[in-house]
Amino acid sequence: MRLTIFNGSPRGKKSNSGIIADYFLRGFIDGNEKRSKTYFIKTIKDQKEALKTFNEGNAVVIIFPLYADMMPGMVKEFFEWLEPAMKKKTKRPLGFIIHSGLPEAVHSRLLEKYLDRFGVKLSSKYVGTVVFPGSEGFMIMPVGMVKRRCKILTAIGKEFTATGKFEPLLIKKAVKVEKYTGFKLLLLKMVMKTGIQDFYWRGMLKKNKAMKNSYDRPFAE
Numbered sequence: 529m530r531l532t533i534f535n536g537s538p539r540g541k542k543s544n545s546g547i548i549a550d551y552f553l554r555g556f557i558d559g560n561e562k563r564s565k566t567y568f569i570k571t572i573k574d575q576k577e578a579l580k581t582f583n584e585g586n587a588v589v590i591i592f593p594l595y596a597d598m599m600p601g602m603v604k605e606f607f608e609w610l611e612p613a614m615k616k617k618t619k620r621p622l623g624f625i626i627h628s629g630l631p632e633a634v635h636s637r638l639l640e641k642y643l644d645r646f647g648v649k650l651s652s653k654y655v656g657t658v659v660f661p662g663s664e665g666f667m668i669m670p671v672g673m674v675k676r677r678c679k680i681l682t683a684i685g686k687e688f689t690a691t692g693k694f695e696p697l698l699i700k701k702a703v704k705v706e707k708y709t710g711f712k713l714l715l716l717k718m719v720m721k722t723g724i725q726d727f728y729w730r731g732m733l734k735k736n737k738a739m740k741n742s743y744d745r746p747f748a749e
């Protein structure tokens with residue numbers, strides 16, 4: 529099976545989506561990398577290029593992060609380019625892998641519902657959506673930590689090559705926490721009071737010289 533991966537991260541090549549794609553491909557490739565190709569959809573030029581491949585009939589996996597509880601704007605734009613593809617559905621397998629900074633899967637469920645409908649419109653062999661929460665910081669984590677979390681993606685990739693499907697049991701395993709409740713939630717609230725979870729984001733704001741804009745409300749006026 530030939531596979532096309534679309535990486536829908538606004539960060540492009542250096543992204544958590546890229547790392548997730550790599551682990552999926554480790555399972556999929558099985559010693560034959562020529563059978564897969566990754567496209568980025570960061571710019572309109574990229575999207576137009578990617579669109580040509582979308583119509584070639586290869587199996588497709590679209591990987592992107594959760595942005596403001598939905599997909600990044602450029603992914604939505606790419607989806608709109610795909611409208612003509614809905615008119616001539618093919619039998620090629622098509623699935624999505626969505627991941628989020630937050631560790632709870634519940635944040636991605638609305639988007640998953642959207643993709644369940646969209647996927648069926650795009651292909652008569654929609655294979656499902658993998659929700660993979662807690663991807664924030666993958667790029668800066670030690671490989672050992674990421675590897676442990678991503679093993680499941682390699683298993684999903686392997687199963688995909690063998691059967692052309694996303695195995696429902698493995699999709700379930702990709703989620704560690706659906707929603708924090710009870711004692712764990714209480715503990716989390718206590719940790720949040722220390723402000724320790726802001727460390728990473730503060731670092732990002734500083735790096736991008738955007739600290740002074742962190743309370744901006746551009747849509748409020």
Ligand SMILES: Cc1cc2nc3c(=O)[nH]c(=O)nc-3n(C[C@H](O)[C@H](O)[C@H](O)COP(=O)(O)O)c2cc1C
Pocket residue numbers: 537538539542543544545546592593594595596597598627628629630631635663664665
């Ligand atoms: C502008 C922006 C909005 C985001 N919105 C959410 C969100 O609503 N929920 C969430 O869990 N993570 C959110 N995140 C975190 C990303 O999903 C997370 O950092 C992801 O790993 C980024 O993947 P990438 O490197 O492939 O772009 C957001 C990140 C950014 C930069």
